[in-house]
Amino acid sequence: MRGLKLFGLCLLLAAGSAGAQVTGTVTLTSDYDFRGISQSAEDPALQGSVDWAHDSGFYAGLWGSNIDFGDGFDSDVEIDAYIGFAGGDEEGFTFDTGIVYYSYWPEDDDVDVDYFEVFFGGAYNVFDAKFWYSDDYFGVGESAYYIEGNLNFELPQGIGLGVHAGISDGDAYEESITDYGVSVSYTVSHIDLELKYVDTDIDSQECEDPVFSCEGRIILSASTTFPWGAEE
DSSP, X not given: OOHHHHHHHHHHHHHTSTXXXXXXXXXXXXXXXXXXXXXXXXXXXXXXXXXXXXXXXXXXXXXXXXXXXXXXXXXXXXXXXXXXEEEEOTTSOEEEEEEEEEEEESOOSSOOOOEEEEEEEEEETTEEEEEEEESSGGXXXXXXXXXXXXXXXXXXXXXXXXXEXXXXXXXXXXXXXXXXXXXXXXXXTTEEEEEEEEEESSXXXXXXXXXXXXXXXXXXXXXXXXXXXTTO
């Protein structure tokens, strides 16, 4: 039984408990970006999630998106399951820790790329940082980690400004990869709009193929969360 089934069962069982809220989010983006690398061959992606959050701080969810890993890969949908715990103190410090299971559908007969990843992060004021680790990254049998830092500012007129930087490294990589980006966001009614620029430090000659593109690019996305008002 794939790990996704276990995570999905946990979500269904949790959804009926008291003191919890269930929300759903739908996102349309011009490119599915994952740590600076395109997962949709620079094509648009439709993404959605169902999230359960308990007053105690425990949460769980399922997230999905179309993908394009090239002709040699059978899967065209990614489904992630996650369980975690988040909290904070009166001084404004918050933390978030949990585990994610990445799965790809339909299953590829030649290669199994499903994998688990654990994470821990903290935030204070406008800054947040997070550490991710997998002992079998993308099913290659080697470990990898990702460290990211983000700055998020609230500007006048309801505009948000985000700055991001991250480093991917570990035995699964021949050399580390740095990704970075800047974004602006704005909410119109119940629609959250975001325009961001992302790039990596990978040689531009290795980024020419749209599949797993790592070149600098602009990405536009629009999302909404149901029931409306739950995210406010």
